[in-house]
Amino acid sequence: MELSALLLQVLNGLDKGSAYALIALGLTLIFGTLGVVNFAHGALFMIGAFCAVTLQKLLTLSIITLDETKTDFLGNPQKIRTPYVEEWFGTAAGQAIIDWAVPLAILFAIPIMLIIGFIMERGLIKHFYKRPHADQILVTFGLAIVLQEIIKAYFGANQIPVPAPEAFIGSFDFGQLVGFDPGQVMYPYWRIVYFLFAMLIIALVFAFLQFTTFGMVVRAGMADRETVGLLGINIDKRFTIMFGIAAAVAGLAGVMYTPINPPNYHMGMDFLVISFVVVVVGGMGSLGGAVLAGFILGILESFASMREVIEFIPGINQVVIYLAAIVILLARPRGLLGRKGVMES
Amino acid sequence: MLGLSRRDFLTLLFVLVLVAAAPILMNPFPEGSKFAQFNAGYPDLMQRFVIFGIFAVGFNILFGLTGYLSFGHAAFLGAGSYAGVWMLKLLTINVIPAIVVSTLVAGVFALIIGFISLRRSGIYFSILTLAFAQMSFALAASVLTPITGGETGLQTALNDPRILDGAASGTGNIPAPALFGLEMGHSWQVKMGDWLWTFNVGYYLSALVLLVAFYISIRIFRSPFGMMLKAVKSNNQRLSYTGISPRPYTLAAFVISGMYAGLAGGLMVSMDPLAGAERMQWTASGEVVLMTILGGVGTLIGPVLGAGLIKYFENIFSKINDNLLHQWFAFMPDGLEDFMVTIIHPFVGKGWHLTLGLMFMLVVIFLPGGLIGGLSSLYNRVFRRSKAH
């Protein structure tokens, strides 16, 4: 096995690891602050992705004009579609806006995800704080089904491709940068963007918790909710906001993931199961653990899909995450960075 | 009677009557009537009712009594299914070996997975079982193709060896699974006026197995063993200071519920000798959790009802289409008719999952004890009120 191949696998693992880490981070925030196991979190990721789809559809809404000089194959005048944005901002600017639909969708998705998060928490989740974890799992699981069925009803069951901006199409020769021959370690630009974006979001969340008073109270609440409540601080309001933030993090992870993997309505469930494994492997309630486990499992999965590895252990690529989860949980009862007494009864 | 208290015996009797008369009860509407769509007395649907009933009853022994929430029970259903098909292929087309062996194979499988998973509790246990099941699913669909038939699934074939009943002739039709010559697919139809009832061999075999399985579950619930399991759920720590080792109790419960799942798998392939990997997927595990919760966790009869209800909705709701809706609302003025159809449309047919999701949310929000819990609290309220007056 060559060194360049190893490097390529690490890189390949980063983008999936980033998605796992972002979803797991949100899950852990919700679990740590509200004590709620949110099975609808994957659906939030999926809704984020569909924010990008929606924005792209909105941007390409077109005026239809008839060009009498040309005819289509039926002999009718040719219809010309001109997106409104091109009409308003001129052709060049309009095309650029459409081209940058995915990054623009970040701005579009943040308010939407926050609102969805607030509604979810106020309308449903808050009634489940004191209910057993099994009830929380079931009600959010039901919600996840409802959300994905709604998306399916509007957008259909097929994957919807949403391209990255043209500037990011193509690959970066990462190998050459570190001294390999050209063309050996090619890495798509957008995946670099995704990784950097994920790191930025993770850093922002940690900084927010670490350096703001708001974050300090939330962290204190995560450690000991009752005591902080006794101090006369309105924890509930802050926790609602945290839920919104967690929803936004999942949503943004979804928005940016669309060029890597065209979204469909059940992508949330697919990611949720693995994200839960990630959270548990990281240790329930540990933010750092969630991020760490996300990247470890993402990279591990990528390594296991190497041809050399599969030839050696057939099928390992399918099971490596679960296998790792089993080994880690047996060796470390509370996951990588878990605290004692969380979620054990 | 049968070592049961009067009340439990009546419960068993109730289930007996329910499953025995199901072909009639499930077909309350005359053939060809507007509501015939709601009839559920078809052999394959009724078979699913009772087979998933067995699955849920077994799951309840683990989850309902010990509180250990397994997300991986589909693995045992799948293992049982594969074992069952292999018995039909290798031994005989008679379903008895298939049913027995699938139960045993699932039991061994559950012993291994349970032994490891039960080293942890809470959500860590749930995730361990999920991980094992997902691994089984992934392997069954890929590397284990020689044993499992991969994505196409495993099924009986004309040239199977079937060493006990000779066969392997390579001509004619693939023999259908049977009980000493009585084919599972065989049905008698009885027409009473406008009503048509179908009595199916496979259904009644499954129903019989359900009754035995249900009876065993009642015995377990009422035994000292069952009480220890309830104690595990209530206060696991205290139990060990009481001189009991909780681990073998939970492991036994895990293996028993795994065997129920394997039994259900064995019956499934006895009805339709085809086993696919998707039977092991986590959605299948989720389904049995939902059946149990919907009916009422830890209640005797709840899981049976939950299983029946979900399978009923799955089949009936998914069949309703716009034409049918227009027929139903034809008595209304046109505008209102279209409006009603538009409103209901997203919840039926392909959208029945939406109904399912909503149903779960409603049950969990308003009926934490499931249907049985809700009914019994209703009963208590009415009863107490009438007592007070």
Added chain:
Amino acid sequence: MSAALEVRGVNKRFGGLQALDDVNLTVEEGRIHAIIGPNGAGKSTLLNCFVGRLTPDSGSVMFHGQSLLGIQPHQINQAGVSRVFQTPEIFSDLTVLENVMIPALAHRDGIFEFNAFKPMSRETDIRQRAVDVLEDLGMADKIDMVAASMSRGDKRRLEMAMGLVQDPRLLLLDEPTAGMSRADTNNTIDVLRHIGDSRGITMIIIEHDMHVVFSLADRISVLAQGTVIVEDAPENIKGNAKVQEAYLGGAH
């Protein structure tokens, strides 16, 4: 008279805190031995070392010649050591009777018994034992209550019933009368006295209530700062200068 429990040189550290410091203790068979001492003296920690909840860093705990260290809690219980916890540890979802029948079954059947097909209703002996013990403790009218719905004092008595029904050779009582009314306390003293006399069960009692201690104890050990400072007969403890110092010192 022989020793039921022999504790030799037990040490336990939690981080920087020396919770138990070279504890030595001998409990004679059939006696009621009280362990008293100011808050934080290490009484509950010591008890936890006897039932396998904690493992001492060093030292030995021998029960009738068998070491209690390094074996599982359920094995310790099966060896004949039952414990009544300070904060009631009961099966709150189950009925009072079931709470008592479980330890009775454990006593008869051992750590695991796959009796999945025998109905509970046929366990008449076990049921009778449980009812008897509950009657002794004045709880006969509450046997069908769900344990969670009882008062704190009743939960303590239920705990005691759970311990007594096992006919233990050694009963560990961690503040058995905390949270009880004076009348209930006196009643409990009578019950324990009666059991001690009639069945000869060895008991270790941790207690703050001196009335209870001096009504019951045959022997008293005083624990302060993790070590036994005095061990003597009750009549010699009251006037002991070291004990007074320990309590006054602890009161500051």
